[in-house]
Amino acid sequence: MINKVTTVNNWLKLAKNKLKEAQISSYSLDSELILCNILKVDRTTILAYPKRKLTKQNIFHANHFLKRRLQHEPLAYILGFKEFYGRNFKVNSSVLVPRPETEEIIEQLKNNLVNNNETLLDIGTGSGILAVTIAKEFQNKNIKAYASDISKDALVLAKDNAILHNANISFIKSNLLENIEQNILNEVTILIANLPYVNKNWIDQEKPNELHYEPQIALYSEKEGLELIEKLLNTTNKIPNLKYLILEADPEQFCKIEKIAQENNLKKMVQKNYTIVFKK
Numbered sequence: 001m002i003n004k005v006t007t008v009n010n011w012l013k014l015a016k017n018k019l020k021e022a023q024i025s026s027y028s029l030d031s032e033l034i035l036c037n038i039l040k041v042d043r044t045t046i047l048a049y050p051k052r053k054l055t056k057q058n059i060f061h062a063n064h065f066l067k068r069r070l071q072h073e074p075l076a077y078i079l080g081f082k083e084f085y086g087r088n089f090k091v092n093s094s095v096l097v098p099r100p101e102t103e104e105i106i107e108q109l110k111n112n113l114v115n116n117n118e119t120l121l122d123i124g125t126g127s128g129i130l131a132v133t134i135a136k137e138f139q140n141k142n143i144k145a146y147a148s149d150i151s152k153d154a155l156v157l158a159k160d161n162a163i164l165h166n167a168n169i170s171f172i173k174s175n176l177l178e179n180i181e182q183n184i185l186n187e188v189t190i191l192i193a194n195l196p197y198v199n200k201n202w203i204d205q206e207k208p209n210e211l212h213y214e215p216q217i218a219l220y221s222e223k224e225g226l227e228l229i230e231k232l233l234n235t236t237n238k239i240p241n242l243k244y245l246i247l248e249a250d251p252e253q254f255c256k257i258e259k260i261a262q263e264n265n266l267k268k269m270v271q272k273n274y275t276i277v278f279k280k
């Protein structure tokens with residue numbers, strides 16, 4: 001790999017070239033973040049001291065991370081964390097890497113959807129980014145937060161993230177609403193879900209692809225990506241006090257989703273980017 005380099009600048013130059021050759025579009029940022037992680041400094045420091053000497057151990061570790069990135073492993077898995085809505089969250093290969101587009105769900109909630117004493121349920125919580133962020137962003141509103149997932153390993157990580165951010169969330173292992181007690185469902189006023197919505201046919205399995213590293217159960221859903229969202233919509237009648245339902249999906253799926261929602265007495269309020277908001 002890169003053995004003859006001695007300074008930050010040298011390593012960055014070579015790493016950026018290699019990642020660029022591997023067609024990784026974030027080659028520049030990724031190289032800098034790898035080195036930041038190894039040297040335990042922020043990007044400003046890396047860029048301010050380009051002539052800083054690297055030890056053999058620094059180079060060994062940086063090269064190891066670079067090698068993984070060159071195989072298209074998501075940077076978040078390599079570094080073990082990902083930023084979401086201004087906070088760092090632990091991630092590992094049992095959860096989806098948090099996506100920036102998911103921040104829109106928080107933005108929509110900030111459009112006056114959250115009053116005092118709401119009860120939130122986050123279905124398919126993964127790393128817990130949504131439940132934790134909402135608990136933190138609305139902590140002055142006395143919100144009660146529940147989060148569920150079908151994956152035991154995801155829930156372990158989500159609990160870790162709740163502890164990391166000192167967020168009070170109750171976690172439940174459940175297939176959609178199936179294993180959530182009715183007395184909890186009776187409390188819920190806001191339901192959010194970023195469920196798997198990728199249609200397998202959309203993905204080119206042959207190309208080097210970051211999606212290959214992420215859990216299938218977090219990405220794909222049958223019926224052209226709509227099966228789980230449809231099942232959830234068809235069970236919202238189990239939530240008698242529901243006020244709002246916020247979903248993430250592909251905008252191309254929104255028409256079909258809206259139709260199923262209407263059949264379940266949910267009225268579309270807004271759609272923006274990958275987020276669609278319904279009112280009961």
Ligand SMILES: C[S@@+](CC[C@H](N)C(=O)[O-])C[C@H]1O[C@@H](n2cnc3c(N)ncnc32)[C@H](O)[C@@H]1O
Pocket residue numbers: 095096097098099102123124125126127128129130148149150151154174175176194195196197217218219228
């Ligand atoms: C697209 S990921 C979203 C994770 C996280 N909410 C986020 O926004 O980054 C979908 C999550 O739904 C979970 N999941 C898949 N099928 C499920 C089901 N039937 N019931 C509950 N959760 C499910 C997966 O384990 C995964 O954590």
